[in-house]
Amino acid sequence: MMYKIINIIITINIIIVVGCVGSVIAQTKVVDYGFEDWTGDANTTKGYPFTNSAQSYWDTHTACTEVVTSYxxxxxxxxxxxxxxxxxxxxxxxxxxELEPIVAGIDANSVNSRSNLGVGLNYGGLNKINFAEVIITGRMFIRFWARFNRGHYGNFSGSPYPGMKFIRVHNDDPEATADIFMSLNCNHGINPLMYIWQTSSGGTxxxxxxxxxxxxxWHKFSMYIDFNSGIVKQWYDVNIETLxxxxxxxxxxxxxxxxxxVTYISLNSNFAAKDPLDEIYSAIDNIEVWDGFPVTxxxxxxxxxxxxxxxxxxAATTVTDISLTTNENATCRYSALSGISYAEMTEFTNTTGTNHTTEVSGLENGLTYNYYVKCKDESENTNSDDFVITFSIANTQAVNNTSSGGKNCFIATAAYGTPLAEEVKILxxxxxxxxxxxxxxxTFxxxxxKYSPKMAEYISQKPGLKRVIRLMLSPLVNLIR
Incomplete structure (x- = not known):
């Protein structure tokens, strides 16, 4: 995945027999780009794929985007x-x-990033690939990864619920009404809607x-358009796409x-020409475009x-679970040291699916702990970098009590007076x-x-309040008993 150069067209030589006439179609990857050749300037970066037809449009793109290593x-x-x-x-x-914290090179300057891919216009990156010339089967497939901040996706000038034109596939329709969009609804909080849009066929x-x-x-987005059959398909977080x-x-x-x-593709274009009134930002990585449907x-x-x-x-927590999720079935391992190979790490107790949990012990007050995690999927792909789980143990304990396993039920213990109370054990x-x-x-x-020790300390000093808390906890204890 390192040092991908978009202009190298990789012919896969995969032959698929389709239909009863036995016609053959070859799949060719025409874009494979991950920003690794970035020099600091699109005008000197050989593989940078985005171009524009006018200097003003290119200025818009450069004002609201920047290749970065972290944010x-x-x-x-x-x-x-x-x-x-x-x-x-x-x-x-x-x-x-503006972005906060500020990123050098990015301004609050436009509602439209004008990130045009595969059109080879005069202004922009050095790569001048032209999709109209290299996508010759009438079938186009694109996939890439993206991430978004939560923002306030309902707060826009001019419209309360605009859709994000996330992928726009331009084509040879002279009226531009046949353009195909992958649009994302912007007012569904963490779980938006993804839909297919085309103006000439009635919209959504x-x-x-x-x-x-x-x-x-990071989440994976994929889109396929077959101009020969009139079929459009979209995928979200699908590891290996099939028809x-x-x-x-x-x-x-x-x-x-x-x-x-297809003539060219615009990525992350705008929110139906509406301008967000809050801090909203996103990122993309690992772009692939294929002539035909890839067999991957x-x-x-x-x-x-x-x-x-x-x-x-x-405080006084000596044992806790650490956990993470993966986007596909995997086996995860961890180490208390960074840079350790996957083979030398300790395997999570519960793993092999997409949720991974293991117990760590020997924790002490006032210390910060870092656990470094690598995972391997069912195709033997293994993380080369560490995913860090970081937490600390409070230095002092407001109420001197612990429940089983060294994990504290502060408020219940303060209310019932002892961690040995039956109600505390039930909770x-x-x-x-x-x-x-x-x-x-x-998370809860x-x-x-984090917040209960001080509350428990106050409760422990108020006999009347203890009785009130016990009354409040009683229905819950009876329910879960």
């Missing part, structure tokens, strides 16, 4: 790094709001909810309006997300069996550990 997505509590390699393209999505053609798309993590596993399919009965072939094998290591715990855990078992076994529950427990 502190502080509103998401994340540090964004590349999917593979070390570089990716970052977009500011609002002309009214079905939609699906794409879970967690705006959670700040049978698309999230969405639209069959327009043999035609794509007046269009017969999995060559990408698992994408790791949602490391847990994070931040500070309550502790509920936590261990039903909260610590899923991501949302773990982590927040509880």
């Amino acid at each position: 502190n997505a502080d509103d998401m509590g994340q540090n964004w790094t590349a999917l593979a390699g070390s570089k990716y393209l970052l977009f500011n999505r609002s002309s009214t709001t 053609h079905g939609s699906v909810t794409i879970a967690n798309a705006y959670d700040g993590n 049978d596993n698309a999230n969405q399919t639209w069959d327009n009965n043999g035609k794509i309006g007046a269009a017969t072939y 094998t999995d060559t990408i290591a698992p994408v790791r997300n949602k490391g847990f715990p994070a931040g500070e855990i309550g 502790s078992r509920f936590r261990d069996k039903h909260l610590l076994t899923n991501y949302c529950g773990k 427990v982590n927040m509880y550990y």
Whole structure:
């Protein structure tokens, strides 16, 4: 995946026999680019694929994009790094709001990034590939990875619910009404809608909810258009795309309006020409475009997300679970040292699916712990870099009590006076069996550990308040008993 040069056209020489007449179609990858050859300037970067027809359009693109190695997505509590390699393209999505923290080279300057791919116009990157010349089968396939901050996707000038023109496939229709869009609905919080749009055929053609798309993590988007048959397909977070596993399919009965072939593609263009009024930004990496539908094998290591715990855990915690998720089935291992090979790491206790959990012990007050994780998928693709789970143990404990396993139920213990109370044991078992076994529950427990010690200290000094808390906890204890 390192040092990809878009202008090298890789012919795969895969032959597929289709139909009863036995015609053959070859698949050719015409774009394979991951921003690794970035020099700091598109005008000197051999593979940079985006171009424009006018200097003003190119200025718009450069004002709101920048190739970076990392970004502190502080509103998401994340540090964004590349999917593979070390570089990716970052977009500011609002002309009214600067990125915070500021990124050198990016201004709040335009609602439209004008990121045109495969048209070879005069202004922009040195790569001048022309899709009209190299996509000759009448079938086009694109896939890449993207991540978004959560933003406030309902706050736009001129319209409350615009759609994001995420992928726009331009074609030879002179009226431009046959352009095909992958659009993302912008007012569904973390779980937006993905839908197919074409103006000339009536607008929207079905939609699906794409879970967690705006959670700040890398997600995979793929789109296929067959101008010969009038079929459009879209995929979201599908590891290996096939014609049978698309999230969405639209069959327009043999035609794509007046269009017969693709001319170029715009990525991350705009929100139906509306301008976000909040800090909204996104990123893309690892772009592929094919002439024909690719027959591919999995060559990408698992994408790791949602490391847990994070931040500070309550004092006197000596044992806790660490966990993460992957975008595909994988086996994960960890080490307390960075740079350790996968083979030398310790395997998670619960792994092989997409949720991975293991217990770590020997934790002490006032210390910060880093656990470095690598995962390997079913195709033997293994992460080369470390995914770090970082947390700390509070230095002091407000109430001197622990539940089983060294994990604290501060408020319940303060209310009942002892960690040995039957009610405390019942609540502790509920936590261990039903909260610590899923991501949302773990997040709640982590927040509880962070804020409950001070509350428990106050409760322990107020006998009347203890009685009130016991009354409040009683229905819950009886329910889960």
